[in-house]
Amino acid sequence: MVPQTFTFQVPTDVVFGPGSLARLPEVVAPFGERLLVVSDPGIAAAGILEKVAAQVQATGRRTEIVADVEPNPSVETVERATEAYRRSGAQWILAVGGGSAMDVGKAVALLAVHPGRIGAYEGVGKVPGPTAPLVCVPTTAGTGSEVTIFSVITDRQRKFKMPIGSSHLLPRAAVCDPDLTVSMPQALTAATGMDALTHAVECYTNTTYHPIAKALALDAIRLIGRNLRRAYANGRDLDARAQMLLASTMAAMAFTRTRLGNVHAMSHPVGAHFDVPHGLANALLLPYVMDWNLPGCLETFPAVAAALGEAPDGLPPRGAAAVAVDAVRQLNRDLGIPERLRDVGVTLESLPVLAQDAMKSGNVLVNPRATTYEEMRALFERAW
Numbered sequence: 220m221v222p223q224t225f226t227f228q229v230p231t232d233v234v235f236g237p238g239s240l241a242r243l244p245e246v247v248a249p250f251g252e253r254l255l256v257v258s259d260p261g262i263a264a265a266g267i268l269e270k271v272a273a274q275v276q277a278t279g280r281r282t283e284i285v286a287d288v289e290p291n292p293s294v295e296t297v298e299r300a301t302e303a304y305r306r307s308g309a310q311w312i313l314a315v316g317g318g319s320a321m322d323v324g325k326a327v328a329l330l331a332v333h334p335g336r337i338g339a340y341e342g343v344g345k346v347p348g349p350t351a352p353l354v355c356v357p358t359t360a361g362t363g364s365e366v367t368i369f370s371v372i373t374d375r376q377r378k379f380k381m382p383i384g385s386s387h388l389l390p391r392a393a394v395c396d397p398d399l400t401v402s403m404p405q406a407l408t409a410a411t412g413m414d415a416l417t418h419a420v421e422c423y424t425n426t427t428y429h430p431i432a433k434a435l436a437l438d439a440i441r442l443i444g445r446n447l448r449r450a451y452a453n454g455r456d457l458d459a460r461a462q463m464l465l466a467s468t469m470a471a472m473a474f475t476r477t478r479l480g481n482v483h484a485m486s487h488p489v490g491a492h493f494d495v496p497h498g499l500a501n502a503l504l505l506p507y508v509m510d511w512n513l514p515g516c517l518e519t520f521p522a523v524a525a526a527l528g529e530a531p532d533g534l535p536p537r538g539a540a541a542v543a544v545d546a547v548r549q550l551n552r553d554l555g556i557p558e559r560l561r562d563v564g565v566t567l568e569s570l571p572v573l574a575q576d577a578m579k580s581g582n583v584l585v586n587p588r589a590t591t592y593e594e595m596r597a598l599f600e601r602a603w
């Protein structure tokens with residue numbers, strides 16, 4: 220790639236490592252006495268919410284808890300949580316969970332300071348100024364939302380996932396403790412891990428010039444190649460869990476600067492129309508999109524294949540690139556990911572609308588192969 224201008228900031232303070240939850244009291248020290256905790260029912264049932272909240276309550280702070288965030292969280296959930304924030308007199312937000320809880324945390328942080336409904340801020344760069352402080356404690360190894368500028372909220376009326384991107388949405392701090400990811404069920408480990416891989420592959424191969432992000436992305440691919448099967452096979456493997464959490468945070472630090480590609484453009488309408496969890500939709504779509512992108516990835520896919528532990532050396536460029544596509548397809552099989560969109564409830568009649576919505580995504584513009592509406596529809600048909 221021809222060198223171009225780029226910028227790089229890592230404004231979120233990240234504390235990483237097994238047992239790092241014990242450092243939450245010092246992380247929250249700069250923030251006010253009252254806070255809203257945002258989480259989801261799975262995290263509450265696993266006892267993680269209680270454990271994290273106890274760390275903050277031990278500092279004398281008063282917590283209001285909203286623990287009913289759903290997958291593909293809605294505008295209504297954001298409004299309810301914002302109402303709880305105002306009612307309780309909270310001064311900042313602590314999000315505990317996967318992408319859904321953290322994305323709702325970001326949206327509440329926004330509405331706590333700026334007027335109107337969340338839909339008014341859809342797009343990139345629409346948030347006019349600082350938001351309420353947000354601290355994130357991720358419990359999955361996939362989304363990386365703890366270090367990104369994005370919140371994705373679903374408008375159920377329009378059946379549309381709205382990306383809201385602004386540097387004002389970056390969390391102030393994140394405590395990334397792999398111990399908290401150990402109780403993730405197998406299917407969630409697979410889907411969230413493949414979300415992280417999709418972030419890394421789309422970032423590494425897209426057309427954005429950003430050598431620092433690309434280096435982070437390639438190393439995230441390497442970590443995922445070595446550890447995702449291990450974490451899936453044995454959730455108690457703390458080393459594999461730690462490497463996966465590291466990979467998801469690195470991949471997100473990377474893609475938040477480069478955007479992604481067609482997989483995310485396509486998975487958002489699939490989630491909005493059929494409520495398919497984000498990671499699962501990405502996992503399923505990734506090999507189809509990579510196969511389509513291959514002519515634009517003759518230089519990058521061989522490196523992806525090598526990072527995934529394959530040996531493409533000595534093959535001609537096309538063959539070496541194809542090894543990456545096969546490696547991802549095989550990884551999906553090993554993780555029990557369904558192979559076709561119809562297997563997760565997507566209907567044939569919906570594909571033209573899904574393709575239309577996918578074309579609205581800014582991610583299409585940086586995909587390594589330029590894509591027309593007709594080609595997008597054909598991609599959906601192939602994956603169906």
Ligand SMILES: [Fe+2]
Nearest residue numbers: 362414418497
């Ligand atoms: Fe994602």
